[in-house]
Amino acid sequence: MRRTEVGGDDGEGCSMLKTGRGFRGAVTSPHHAASHAGLNVLREGGNALEAAIATAAANRSGLSPHEWSWW
Numbered sequence: 001m002r003r004t005e006v007g008g009d010d011g012e013g014c015s016m017l018k019t020g021r022g023f024r025g026a027v028t029s030p031h032h033a034a035s036h037a038g039l040n041v042l043r044e045g046g047n048a049l050e051a052a053i054a055t056a057a058a059n060r061s062g063l064s065p066h067e068w069s070w071w
Contacts, residue, residue, distance in 0.1 A: 034058035
């Protein structure tokens with residue numbers, strides 16, 4: 001997986017935005033660490049549903065609390 005940071009030093013980009021590339025699937029989420037969790041499931045031979053569950057669980061664990069109205 002190759003990660004590339006999006007945005008520059010001008011303050012307009014978000015440091016949490018990263019891209020990952022794979023050849024057998026794709027995962028996306030509001031936080032790069034949650035996407036990485038889902039991508040790891042795919043790398044280990046998991047299917048799309050398992051990757052989606054892992055990604056959602058990582059997001060729900062507090063990586064993106066503003067999306068879950070916890071605050």
